[in-house]
Amino acid sequence: MTTKPEPYTNALGWALETPCERCHASGEIWNEAWRLWTTAWEDSGAPFWNETDRETWESEHPMPSGSDLEGCPDCDGSGLRPTEAGRSLVAFLRRHLKATL
Numbered sequence: 885m886t887t888k889p890e891p892y893t894n895a896l897g898w899a900l901e902t903p904c905e906r907c908h909a910s911g912e913i914w915n916e917a918w919r920l921w922t923t924a925w926e927d928s929g930a931p932f933w934n935e936t937d938r939e940t941w942e943s944e945h946p947m948p949s950g951s952d953l954e955g956c957p958d959c960d961g962s963g964l965r966p967t968e969a970g971r972s973l974v975a976f977l978r979r980h981l982k983a984t985l
């Protein structure tokens with residue numbers, strides 16, 4: 885996962901990158917195992933159970949291990965995706981950067 889950049893304060897930056905739609909610019913998405921477990925928990929009516937029923941349900945449906953969030957694969961965790969102009973700039977730099985160094 886990359887370090888999340890500061891929001892741009894100028895139009896040039898936003899012309900090159902745009903907030904990621906998949907993660908809503910957070911850089912993180914729900915881990916699928918946690919999303920399924922949480923949905924099963926909510927569908928079970930669990931908030932209305934007593935402690936014994938909760939322990940029984942959890943023994944039958946073990947909590948997933950690890951974090952409930954993971955880096956967004958669409959933006960590599962940055963929360964930003966390149967625009968068409970940004971992709972053009974990357975292509976330009978790849979073509980000419982070596983020649984100017």
Ligand SMILES: [Zn+2]
Pocket residue numbers: 904905906907908909910911912956957958959960961962963964
């Ligand atoms: Zn994203």
